[in-house]
Amino acid sequence: MSSWLDYTINGLIVGNVYALVAVGLALIFGVSRLINFAQGSIYLVGAYIGWVAVVQLHTPLPVTIIVVAVASALVGLIIERFGLRPLQNSVRIAPLLATIGISFVLDQLVMLTVSPNPRALPSQLPDIRFQIGGGTIGPLDLLIAGVGLASALLLFVFLRYSKLGWAVRATAQDRDAAMQMGVDVNRVNQAVFGIAAALGGVSGLLVGMYYNQIDTAMSLQATLKGVVAEVVGGAGNVPGAVIGSLLLGLVESYGVAVFGTSYRNLFAFLLLVVVLVLRPNGLFASARQAPPEPLTGTFIAPSRPVRIPRWALLVAAGLFAVLPFFPVSFYVLQTLINAWLLGMLALSLTLVAGTIGQVSLGHAALLAIGAYTSALLSLTFSAPVGLAIIGGGLMSAALGTALISPSFRLRGHYVSIATLAIGEIVSLVILNWESVTRGPIGISGIPPLSLFGYELISPISIYWFSFIVMVVLALLQGRLLGSHLGRSFRAIRDDDVAARAYGLSLNRYKSLAFIFGGFAAGVSGGIAAHLYSYINHETFNTQQSILALTVVILGGLGNVVGAILGAVALVGLPEVFRIAAEYRILIYGIVLLLLVRFRPQGLLGTI
Amino acid sequence: MSNIDRRTLVKASLSAMMAGAAFSRAAFAQSSEPILLGVSGPLTGPNAQYGTQWKQGFDLALDEIQAAGGINGRKLAYQFEDSQSDPRQSVAIAQKFVSDPRIVMELGDFSSPASMAASPIYQRGGLVQFGFTNSHPDFTKGGDFMWSTSVSQADEQPLLAAYAVKRLGLKKLAVLHLNTDWGRTSRDHFVKAAKEYGAEVAVTEGYIAEERDFRSTLVRVRDASPDGLILISYYSDGALIARQARQVGLKQTICAASSVYSPKFLELGGEAVEDVHLGTRYFPEDPRPEVQKFIAGFKKKYNGQEPDAFNAYSYDAMNMAAAVVRIGGTDRRAIRDAFAKVKDVSSVIFGQATFDVESRRVKGAMNAELVVRKGQFALWDGKPT
Numbered sequence: 008m009s010s011w012l013d014y015t016i017n018g019l020i021v022g023n024v025y026a027l028v029a030v031g032l033a034l035i036f037g038v039s040r041l042i043n044f045a046q047g048s049i050y051l052v053g054a055y056i057g058w059v060a061v062v063q064l065h066t067p068l069p070v071t072i073i074v075v076a077v078a079s080a081l082v083g084l085i086i087e088r089f090g091l092r093p094l095q096n097s098v099r100i101a102p103l104l105a106t107i108g109i110s111f112v113l114d115q116l117v118m119l120t121v122s123p124n125p126r127a128l129p130s131q132l133p134d135i136r137f138q139i140g141g142g143t144i145g146p147l148d149l150l151i152a153g154v155g156l157a158s159a160l161l162l163f164v165f166l167r168y169s170k171l172g173w174a175v176r177a178t179a180q181d182r183d184a185a186m187q188m189g190v191d192v193n194r195v196n197q198a199v200f201g202i203a204a205a206l207g208g209v210s211g212l213l214v215g216m217y218y219n220q221i222d223t224a225m226s227l228q229a230t231l232k233g234v235v236a237e238v239v240g241g242a243g244n245v246p247g248a249v250i251g252s253l254l255l256g257l258v259e260s261y262g263v264a265v266f267g268t269s270y271r272n273l274f275a276f277l278l279l280v281v282v283l284v285l286r287p288n289g290l291f292a293s294a295r296q297a298p299p300e301p302l303t304g305t306f307i308a309p310s311r312p313v314r315i316p317r318w319a320l321l322v323a324a325g326l327f328a329v330l331p332f333f334p335v336s337f338y339v340l341q342t343l344i345n346a347w348l349l350g351m352l353a354l355s356l357t358l359v360a361g362t363i364g365q366v367s368l369g370h371a372a373l374l375a376i377g378a379y380t381s382a383l384l385s386l387t388f389s390a391p392v393g394l395a396i397i398g399g400g401l402m403s404a405a406l407g408t409a410l411i412s413p414s415f416r417l418r419g420h421y422v423s424i425a426t427l428a429i430g431e432i433v434s435l436v437i438l439n440w441e442s443v444t445r446g447p448i449g450i451s452g453i454p455p456l457s458l459f460g461y462e463l464i465s466p467i468s469i470y471w472f473s474f475i476v477m478v479v480l481a482l483l484q485g486r487l488l489g490s491h492l493g494r495s496f497r498a499i500r501d502d503d504v505a506a507r508a509y510g511l512s513l514n515r516y517k518s519l520a521f522i523f524g525g526f527a528a529g530v531s532g533g534i535a536a537h538l539y540s541y542i543n544h545e546t547f548n549t550q551q552s553i554l555a556l557t558v559v560i561l562g563g564l565g566n567v568v569g570a571i572l573g574a575v576a577l578v579g580l581p582e583v584f585r586i587a588a589e590y591r592i593l594i595y596g597i598v599l600l601l602l603v604r605f606r607p608q609g610l611l612g613t614i
Numbered sequence: 615m616s617n618i619d620r621r622t623l624v625k626a627s628l629s630a631m632m633a634g635a636a637f638s639r640a641a642f643a644q645s646s647e648p649i650l651l652g653v654s655g656p657l658t659g660p661n662a663q664y665g666t667q668w669k670q671g672f673d674l675a676l677d678e679i680q681a682a683g684g685i686n687g688r689k690l691a692y693q694f695e696d697s698q699s700d701p702r703q704s705v706a707i708a709q710k711f712v713s714d715p716r717i718v719m720e721l722g723d724f725s726s727p728a729s730m731a732a733s734p735i736y737q738r739g740g741l742v743q744f745g746f747t748n749s750h751p752d753f754t755k756g757g758d759f760m761w762s763t764s765v766s767q768a769d770e771q772p773l774l775a776a777y778a779v780k781r782l783g784l785k786k787l788a789v790l791h792l793n794t795d796w797g798r799t800s801r802d803h804f805v806k807a808a809k810e811y812g813a814e815v816a817v818t819e820g821y822i823a824e825e826r827d828f829r830s831t832l833v834r835v836r837d838a839s840p841d842g843l844i845l846i847s848y849y850s851d852g853a854l855i856a857r858q859a860r861q862v863g864l865k866q867t868i869c870a871a872s873s874v875y876s877p878k879f880l881e882l883g884g885e886a887v888e889d890v891h892l893g894t895r896y897f898p899e900d901p902r903p904e905v906q907k908f909i910a911g912f913k914k915k916y917n918g919q920e921p922d923a924f925n926a927y928s929y930d931a932m933n934m935a936a937a938v939v940r941i942g943g944t945d946r947r948a949i950r951d952a953f954a955k956v957k958d959v960s961s962v963i964f965g966q967a968t969f970d971v972e973s974r975r976v977k978g979a980m981n982a983e984l985v986v987r988k989g990q991f992a993l994w995d996g997k998p999t
Binding site: 010013014017018020021024115118122123124125126127129136138143145218219220222223224225228259260263264267268269271272336337338340341342345348349438446447448449451452455464466535538539540541542543545546550578581582585589591592 | 657658659660662663666695696700701702703705706708709710712713714725726727730731733734735738750752755756790793794795797798799819820821822824825826827828829830831833834837850853854857861862863878881882883884
């Protein structure tokens with residue numbers, strides 16, 4: 008079949024494009040064991056610097072590439088020096104979060120400077136097409152392949168034969184030993200970030216030219232695909248990243264061939280999950296490689312939590328409970344309703360991420376499962392709304408735990424990557440499973456909240472309802488943490504080897520945590536569905552997951568009161584900053600960075 | 615909740631306070647303060663570009679309204695709240711607008727999840743939600759305070775199908791559509807109409823908005839051997855598909871929905887969009903005076919920039935809002951009723967816009983059949999390409 012040849016070639020062409028980002032990610036991971044979520048933002052910056060060079064300054068292609076490489080490398084050096092180096096001795100989750108914050112700041116700065124309108128980035132290569140099979144390739148395809156291969160080769164030579172390369176590899180193997188042998192670790196890190204950023208920037212330029220289009224939304228997609236390719240190939244393995252990218256391209260292309268275009272990303276993320284479950288170190292990791300994460304739990308900051316006296320909590324809860332009696336506007340109440348709903352999600356995530364140490368980046372999927380279940384129960388089976396919401400919670404608990412259970416054997420970063428992928432998969436299944444979820448049309452006409460036949464329509468009654476549900480969930484969770492179960496959870500987080508040695512079954516406890524957490528998140532999603540009356544696959548997106556994680560970190564991982572405090576702060580602050588509409592995400596990113604830098608254990612501390 | 619009594623008490627005291635505030639303000643406002651419209655839309659986040667385009671259209675319309683003496687001597691103004699097209703924020707904004715007595719009606723939001731999540735609040739609060747880009751078939755079913763001038767896809771797609779099948783003579787079609795509520799609804803209407811006109815739809819492919827690479831999709835399209843490609847796309851993805859179709863050697867006629875009508879489509883698509891056919895609601899050489907006024911005014915205000923479809927939607931929406939407020943005054947219920955009364959408002963998209971009271975939408979969008987010739991949109995001269 009000639010079509011299969013075409014699908015293969017197309018898959019390789021796209022994989023080629025992914026490889027440029029993946030190589031940079033692999034390099035950084037190889038040295039600093041960090042998944043750099045800001046790589047996509049450097050790619051974006053590179054594309055726009057290229058646009059300025061090509062369209063405004065009319066530079067020829069070689070000059071453009073050099074300009075972009077140098078400027079992007081500078082950005083990389085700045086990120087390394089001011090964003091990540093101060094976190095060297097911090098816990099391992101800190102730099103990961105810092106890169107997320109940096110990507111917010113960079114994306115937003117680009118958007119503020121150049122406006123969010125897409126722009127054309129004309130290719131500077133002659134427009135010749137070569138016929139291969141049923142399709143054609145152009146000189147830009149060859150250039151991208153050339154840059155990808157050449158950079159992989161150069162890196163290989165650099166790492167194997169140059170002195171700095173040896174230092175890089177030594178640092179990757181054992182940072183402390185390398186330092187003792189006199190390796191200037193900071194210089195190594197600098198070199199690596201500079202090279203990776205230059206690669207990232209050039210890839211943004213080339214991909215922009217390839218599509219003749221750049222816009223400020225391209226960064227997240229690039230990061231996602233790059234991370235998938237890198238992890239598939241074996242994190243930290245540069246040739247592995249190239250092969251992983253090609254494989255990703257092929258899987259997507261064959262997925263389109265067999266099932267159709269709308270399934271494309273589903274295959275990308277399924278590939279990732281399958282690889283993570285079967286070969287957590289990636290397809291091409293050597294057996295001799297050190298385990299990707301330390302055995303004992305230094306992933307999360309240990310700290311002494313702030314003790315809040317019980318009477319203060321009671322007073323605060325009392326104040327919020329009687330708030331509607333005071334002349335506050337419905338707008339304030341609605342904002343607080345949002346905070347309570349986010350609070351329930353944060354309770355769920357703080358248990359899963361904080362107490363048992365499974366940092367989830369796909370938590371919005373639990374909201375979506377709860378929301379769809381509750382909406383469909385009440386619409387299709389005319390279930391009373393109260394019961395439907397509980398049904399949503401139960402479904403989230405069951406389905407969420409079942410989906411995540413294959414990745415229970417993963418640690419640290421890999422859990423985050425796997426949950427990120429599962430979150431995307433859930434959203435894509437909702438989009439494609441039309442007979443049940445009504446696909447992109449979404450579900451409209453969801454009945455409003457009601458309890459025992461009374462409709463809760465006024466913001467005041469919704470406020471009380473969501474507040475009470477959240478408080479009940481919080482009390483339950485507090486009780487849970489105080490019991491032996493809570494102690495077992497924390498034991499697993501802090502040292503899973505020791506916990507296992509004491510006879511704790513890791514999978515069982517992780518399941519328990521996800522069941523409880525899934526229920527809280529599902530209830531939150533269910534309430535939201537009835538509040539909004541309309542949901543579709545975009546209502547609960549990745550940004551929600553990242554917001555929830557920020558809330559949890561702000562409050563202090565595992566900290567119940569902290570989760571609620573964080574939710575109020577992160578729902579409230581953007582509303583306060585409404586005047587500075589365009590700058591809100593920027594401020595949000597900066598707050599995240601400062602928090603990670605100066606108080607990684609969160610406002611109230613890890614419990 | 616058993617405390618119904620308390621709730622009504624609170625409500626009563628709140629509304630008393632609000633009424634008091636409104637009264638003192640009304641007494642003061644009669645002369646100098648502008649009539650305020652609330653706008654809920656994306657200024658940041660992934661849809662930020664559309665919020666920016668809205669503003670351009672609004673500002674141009676407001677300049678003209680103010681120059682013509684405003685609304686019975688008072689100025690018209692809007693307060694734009696950034697929702698990032700996120701339902702969580704649009705519901706908070708909805709409460710904000712509903713409880714702000716200065717706001718007389720609301721415009722937006724952009725995406726269906728954000729708009730329709732806020733609808734119950736506007737409906738219960740008795741504030742008109744005027745969604746001018748909300749093509750979701752269920753949007754105006756949210757209640758009698760939901761009105762929309764978004765071109766109904768049940769109207770637009772048969773026009774496109776007629777262009778492709780009857781005029782261009784295409785018999786076997788491949789439909790590529792954005793897999794969103796808009797794209798899906800449009801596709802269904804298009805496919806239905808195209809079949810009625812006697813064409814065969816060989817393949818339909820939905821893609822997500824972030825998609826960039828369409829090569830494998832285009833292999834599927836090629837294998838279905840259609841004689842025409844139909845793009846139900848926005849301008850950026852439409853340009854990407856057209857480019858890649860030409861690169862992989864597909865030479866079929868391409869026919870696109872009006873949402874690609876933007877100078878950006880030409881810029882991003884380059885030579886690949888040459889000879890692309892599209893149906894639009896207006897075009898630059900359109901002799902209608904409202905179109906000429908809009909295009910000339912827009913170019914003058916924004917340094918020669920060509921307006922696109924979203925600019926036209928928001929420009930029309932602001933003019934419609936002004937017409938409604940002229941009839942309904944500043945009372946929110948009277949404004950809702952005014953939507954049913956307003957007649958033949960001059961409009962770029964509709965020519966003369968009058969609401970169908972039953973569906974709360976406007977029917978009968980204008981139609982022009984364009985083709986890209988020498989890098990410009992031109993009226994199709996009937997010659998095959």
